[in-house]
Amino acid sequence: SQQGEEDPQALSIQEGENATMNCSYKTSINNLQWYRQNSGRGLVHLILIRSNEREKHSGRLRVTLDTSKKSSSLLITASRAADTASYFCATNSGGYQKVTFGIGTKLQVIP
Amino acid sequence: DAGVIQSPRHEVTEMGQEVTLRCKPISGHNSLFWYRQTMMRGLELLIYFNNNVPIDDSGMPEDRFSAKMPNASFSTLKIQPSEPRDSAVYFCASSPDSSYGYTFGSGTRLTVV
Numbered sequence: 154s155q156q157g158e159e160d161p162q163a164l165s166i167q168e169g170e171n172a173t174m175n176c177s178y179k180t181s182i183n184n185l186q187w188y189r190q191n192s193g194r195g196l197v198h199l200i201l202i203r204s205n206e207r208e209k210h211s212g213r214l215r216v217t218l219d220t221s222k223k224s225s226s227l228l229i230t231a232s233r234a235a236d237t238a239s240y241f242c243a244t245n246s247g248g249y250q251k252v253t254f255g256i257g258t259k260l261q262v263i264p
Numbered sequence: 265d266a267g268v269i270q271s272p273r274h275e276v277t278e279m280g281q282e283v284t285l286r287c288k289p290i291s292g293h294n295s296l297f298w299y300r301q302t303m304m305r306g307l308e309l310l311i312y313f314n315n316n317v318p319i320d321d322s323g324m325p326e327d328r329f330s331a332k333m334p335n336a337s338f339s340t341l342k343i344q345p346s347e348p349r350d351s352a353v354y355f356c357a358s359s360p361d362s363s364y365g366y367t368f369g370s371g372t373r374l375t376v377v
Contacts, residue, residue, distance in 0.1 A: 186365050195268075195355055196307075198365030241307070250295050250362040251320060254307040 159242055159258040167263050172229040174258040176242030177222075185218060186243045186252060187227050196241065199227075234264045270356050270369035277376055282344040285372045287356030288337055297366065298331055298341050299355040307355075313339065346376045 160175045176185070184203045188196040202209045202218045202225070209216045215228040229236055239259045243252040269288040277283055289296045298310040311321040313333045321331070328347070333339040343350055353373050357366040 183362065188365070188368075195368035195370045196357075196366070198367065201363075201365050245362060249312075249320060250314065250359065251297065251309055251312050252366070253309065254299075256306045 159240070159255045161258060162256070163259045163261075165261040165263065166232055168232060168234055170232055172232050172236070172260055172262070174227045174240050174260070176225045176227070176255055178242075178244045179223065180246050181220070182244045182246045184245045185225050186245070187214075187216060188241045188243060188254075190239045190241065190257070192238075232262045234262050236260060237262045268356055268358050268367050268369035270372050272372060273370065274373045275375070277346055277374070279347055279376055280345045282342065283346045283350075283374060283376075285341040285354050285374070287339045287341070287369060289339070289356070289358030290367055291337065293358035293360050293367070294336075295359045295361070296333060296339050297357045297359070298339070299357065300352045301355060301371075302352045310341070348376045350374060351376050
């Protein structure tokens with residue numbers, strides 16, 4: 154079953170614009186992670202935010218976490234054509250190390 | 265570091281045949297995960313190992329699927345007999361611990377005809 158649900162499912166923007174993707178989840182979590190998947194490739198880990206953190210930055214990426222609303226957002230600033238990919242959120246909860254992935258947001262950045 | 269290595273990259277087999285997928289995790293990572301990805305169901309966790317021991321295999325679809333991790337550097341996922349509905353991309357991932365994200369392999373695209 155899917156824990157996280159990304160919104161929107163598809164997003165198309167012009168190069169240079171910002172892209173925002175959202176993720177909602179159902180149960181309490183230890184951490185939430187964002188991944189990118191280029192077509193035909195494996196997933197690449199982008200950023201991990203712990204349940205006691207509210208915001209995290211990595212280069213052009215900004216992730217926020219609101220545990221009261223059980224939601225997270227991923228912001229990509231100054232998007233590039235190379236950012237075209239699917240983006241997944243994944244949640245880790247309970248005492249185990251496994252994470253559960255959402256259905257993903259397909260981002261297209263038009264040059 | 266060569267990353268997580270999966271083989272083969274592509275596999276086409278006939279229904280009823282046995283299929284074995286292979287994975288070499290990153291050295292030092294103590295957890296290994298097998299996922300299956302399809303358009304209809306997205307990414308599904310099949311099984312995960314910690315220190316070579318299966319911890320959670322609740323995602324394994326049925327008895328036709330089995331997974332082993334005989335040592336810290338090798339794991340296999342076997343499907344016997346294979347069926348057309350097993351067609352998917354199978355990913356292996358490894359992680360040092362729960363404070364870190366996963367490193368995924370490039371996947372094995374399985375087609376059962």
